[in-house]
Amino acid sequence: MAKHKSINGNPYLRALIFGSPAIVLLLLFVMGPIIMTIYFSFTNMALTGEAANNTQFIGFDNFTRMFNDPSFKTSIINTLIFLICSAVIGQQLVGFLVAFLMKKKAKPFRSTIGLLVLAGWITPEIVVAFVWFAFLSDQGTLNTILGFAGIEPIAWLLKFPLISVIFVNIWHGAAFSMLMYQAALDDVPQEVEEAAKIDGANAWQRLWRVTLPIIKGAAVTNMVLVTLQTLGVFTLIFALTGGGPGEKSTTLPLFMYDQAFVNYQLGYGTAISLVLLLIGIALSLLYIRFLKTDD
Amino acid sequence: MFSKKRLQTALPYIILTIIGIMFFIPLLWMLFASFDAHATLSIEWPEEFTLDNWTQLLTDPDILRAFAIGVFLSLGSSLLLVFVSALAAYPLSRYHLKHKNSIILTILFMSGLPMTAIMVPVYQLFVFFNLNDSLIATMLFLSASGLPYGIWLMKNFIDSVPVTLEESAWIDGASVLVGLRKVIAPLMKPGIFTVLIFTFTNSWGNFFVPFILIQSVEKLPASVTIFQFFGQHGMVFYGQLAAFSFVYTIPVIILYFMGQKYMSQGFSLGGASKG
Numbered sequence: 343m344a345k346h347k348s349i350n351g352n353p354y355l356r357a358l359i360f361g362s363p364a365i366v367l368l369l370l371f372v373m374g375p376i377i378m379t380i381y382f383s384f385t386n387m388a389l390t391g392e393a394a395n396n397t398q399f400i401g402f403d404n405f406t407r408m409f410n411d412p413s414f415k416t417s418i419i420n421t422l423i424f425l426i427c428s429a430v431i432g433q434q435l436v437g438f439l440v441a442f443l444m445k446k447k448a449k450p451f452r453s454t455i456g457l458l459v460l461a462g463w464i465t466p467e468i469v470v471a472f473v474w475f476a477f478l479s480d481q482g483t484l485n486t487i488l489g490f491a492g493i494e495p496i497a498w499l500l501k502f503p504l505i506s507v508i509f510v511n512i513w514h515g516a517a518f519s520m521l522m523y524q525a526a527l528d529d530v531p532q533e534v535e536e537a538a539k540i541d542g543a544n545a546w547q548r549l550w551r552v553t554l555p556i557i558k559g560a561a562v563t564n565m566v567l568v569t570l571q572t573l574g575v576f577t578l579i580f581a582l583t584g585g586g587p588g589e590k591s592t593t594l595p596l597f598m599y600d601q602a603f604v605n606y607q608l609g610y611g612t613a614i615s616l617v618l619l620l621i622g623i624a625l626s627l628l629y630i631r632f633l634k635t636d637d
Numbered sequence: 638m639f640s641k642k643r644l645q646t647a648l649p650y651i652i653l654t655i656i657g658i659m660f661f662i663p664l665l666w667m668l669f670a671s672f673d674a675h676a677t678l679s680i681e682w683p684e685e686f687t688l689d690n691w692t693q694l695l696t697d698p699d700i701l702r703a704f705a706i707g708v709f710l711s712l713g714s715s716l717l718l719v720f721v722s723a724l725a726a727y728p729l730s731r732y733h734l735k736h737k738n739s740i741i742l743t744i745l746f747m748s749g750l751p752m753t754a755i756m757v758p759v760y761q762l763f764v765f766f767n768l769n770d771s772l773i774a775t776m777l778f779l780s781a782s783g784l785p786y787g788i789w790l791m792k793n794f795i796d797s798v799p800v801t802l803e804e805s806a807w808i809d810g811a812s813v814l815v816g817l818r819k820v821i822a823p824l825m826k827p828g829i830f831t832v833l834i835f836t837f838t839n840s841w842g843n844f845f846v847p848f849i850l851i852q853s854v855e856k857l858p859a860s861v862t863i864f865q866f867f868g869q870h871g872m873v874f875y876g877q878l879a880a881f882s883f884v885y886t887i888p889v890i891i892l893y894f895m896g897q898k899y900m901s902q903g904f905s906l907g908g909a910s911k912g
Contacts, residue, residue: 360725363721363725364725367721370781374758378761379757382757447650458656458661461660467842469667477662481678482680483665573753598754618753626746627746629746
């Protein structure tokens, strides 16, 4: 033990030395910008115009402006719809359905379906946007398929922009939930299910009364995690619809980008980031809380 | 009764097959159009099969440079991340520190934050320090933004290496650093590859970060040039766009298959699935 100690020295000092590159990087590029977000939200910083050379502290002006800005309201509503439909419901349902139905199926079938779902996940976001742009276009695949049923071509991205990006994001993200639910379902003890079966519970009752309560913890954790990932989605929507037409698919990240980098209102853009960040912080606290209580 | 039972067995297969097809069909366009001399947005078997889209793309010096920059950013950031996160994760796994749990929770908390939310101040930071348009600084930022999750994964992988192996190395006179390099690193290969592949893929596919932080056209990585290519020639060159998308996706597919056996391990250790 004495030898051990002399090799290690003071563990706190050692930990600090070992961790210092990580601490420097995180302070500079993550913590720093978070603190800057809070500060700059209260300034009139801009890239062009008078305010560009003369950044001033303007108190809560950005926030009063924000809460009176109908575009902000629209983007908040769009963000909520996007999060709930795509992350909380869509990806969970598809991911669980695939994982659940795949249980005890033949290996080649399992892996083929798993691979197809994973293909959507590993495809880079910008490519996902292109292939779906083609898929949903006037002469695209979806309209071709619907044409067989006699349905006239629909300009999906113009007529249903928000629903379109919700579906595309489900397609892109569902594999993550599938993997999570597969892991959770594998942990369900077989004896419990067998016992329920012997007691006369049908498949539906076994799912509701036995399986789901056991994987509830995993489901909630996964839901929060996917919602966090979906909150930051920018590329997919930016490349597919640009937030439009009008503001029909503008979520908070798109609105932030428009204000900061298209309208050059960095102060206002940062105030919007702060809202995004606060939602992220709340969800992230929720996430570690669930992890903590489960351990 | 008999047919009902049969339907019940068949139903999962039918549903799964439909889902599988739905996941595959959008990708088919990319495959067909990239070999089509007259590609449109419609999905069709190439009437005139051609490799022109591919050869034109792969002989364009601008596009090759964009790929090289993409490799530089992704490889640089992932190698740095592996090194830095392994160093930081080691004491978190091995030492008895008083506030270890709070540190680990803080790291997990940070890994959940959407990095999109801090891009505006990061841009301001880059302008302030004159790092704007710098590939090195962009690479550092990509590393830093992946660090929390990287440290968390690494810590779990180090946890799985028995401490007794290391102690015998110390008794033989090795220092902690030598032990880390000679004992832990070889056993950690799966962990290191998982983190490396995971962060490489993330950086490779990242559009938003270079889009905001890099301005010079000749410094843009493939993730952004592909978007500009679409904006400039989109209406005409669908075949080339499809080929570009394809080439850009290939490294990710290869890495996925290389890392698959490690990845599943990473997933069960990733913690989130432990819920």
